[in-house]
Amino acid sequence: MKPETLENPTLKKQPVVFTPETLLEHWQGHRRVSRRVLEVFPEDKLFTYSIGGMRTYAMLTMEMIRLAVPGLQGAVTGKWANMDDLFGEKAPTPPTTKKELLELWDKSTDMINQLWTQMRPQRFQEEEAAFGMFMGTITSSLFYLIDNEIHHRGQGYVYLRSLGIEPPAFWDRN
Amino acid sequence: MKPETLENPTLKKQPVVFTPETLLEHWQGHRRVSRRVLEVFPEDKLFTYSIGGMRTYAMLTMEMIRLAVPGLQGAVTGKWANMDDLFGEKAPTPPTTKKELLELWDKSTDMINQLWTQMRPQRFQEEEAAFGMFMGTITSSLFYLIDNEIHHRGQGYVYLRSLGIEPPAFWDRN
Numbered sequence: 001m002k003p004e005t006l007e008n009p010t011l012k013k014q015p016v017v018f019t020p021e022t023l024l025e026h027w028q029g030h031r032r033v034s035r036r037v038l039e040v041f042p043e044d045k046l047f048t049y050s051i052g053g054m055r056t057y058a059m060l061t062m063e064m065i066r067l068a069v070p071g072l073q074g075a076v077t078g079k080w081a082n083m084d085d086l087f088g089e090k091a092p093t094p095p096t097t098k099k100e101l102l103e104l105w106d107k108s109t110d111m112i113n114q115l116w117t118q119m120r121p122q123r124f125q126e127e128e129a130a131f132g133m134f135m136g137t138i139t140s141s142l143f144y145l146i147d148n149e150i151h152h153r154g155q156g157y158v159y160l161r162s163l164g165i166e167p168p169a170f171w172d173r174n
Numbered sequence: 175m176k177p178e179t180l181e182n183p184t185l186k187k188q189p190v191v192f193t194p195e196t197l198l199e200h201w202q203g204h205r206r207v208s209r210r211v212l213e214v215f216p217e218d219k220l221f222t223y224s225i226g227g228m229r230t231y232a233m234l235t236m237e238m239i240r241l242a243v244p245g246l247q248g249a250v251t252g253k254w255a256n257m258d259d260l261f262g263e264k265a266p267t268p269p270t271t272k273k274e275l276l277e278l279w280d281k282s283t284d285m286i287n288q289l290w291t292q293m294r295p296q297r298f299q300e301e302e303a304a305f306g307m308f309m310g311t312i313t314s315s316l317f318y319l320i321d322n323e324i325h326h327r328g329q330g331y332v333y334l335r336s337l338g339i340e341p342p343a344f345w346d347r348n
Contacts, residue, residue: 015295019191023191023192051225052334052335052337054335134345140200151324151325152328153328154324154326154327154328155328155332158333161225162225162226164226
């Protein structure tokens, strides 16, 4: 996907680094890598394996899933889900199989693409408390979600290596 | 640091997500977290400890350092260092103490700030082979450096947890 600025010479003069289109592609590229990490993770270890008392990779993946679509929904609509609804006692029961986790992942991917089409361009610079708690621009909140995914996925790489499994290439976003 | 679009109403109408200024702050914010990870890492483990045959955290940090300034120099000037010069036999000898690593880190931080002032805004959308090897826009290459840092730093969090050490807060970029 080419940045739209390349096709718009007037924009080229502006100090534009990321457009909405390149940001979506940045996120979905990372999501493709994260999906592959989930795919290669052995199912029995996914829900049980931990290093240093950390969460299982299923739990880390569920954090990514629970923040992604609700976060983007908040970014698009200004209506933010409550963190307690996402992670507290009222939160939906997480899947117990890899297959279900992958299905949830793919559903989120589609919903992100759909929601993205509804984002007003001027939203990105608006300041708002994400999930009613974390103050910043919409852009900074979206990057928080992406960076948090990279961070926890990197931890998944250590889990996989320690289990003797080769993780997917970090650089391959296709 | 406020995005400059907030002070420029004409830009507000453009689909701008990241400006050069916000990108620099994004990177330096992550670098502050990475520096704190390095700081809390026990010196004796920094150069020896590994999980699953992975590199030590000193080596992961050296990768971040070796890519950061040379990567930005390439982005600014179009003259890219050779990967072999950075990582091959001819590469400079890496530090053997945490103090030296932190000094190198801080030197890189200052150089990044200096180099950033020399970046022509239109550079971000130009397509070029980073380090003569990795084709993409300058933006995508800079994000590769940042995301690679987040990825390896996340791995450092697992090393720390497995050593019984609380890592710095991921969300605190100050």
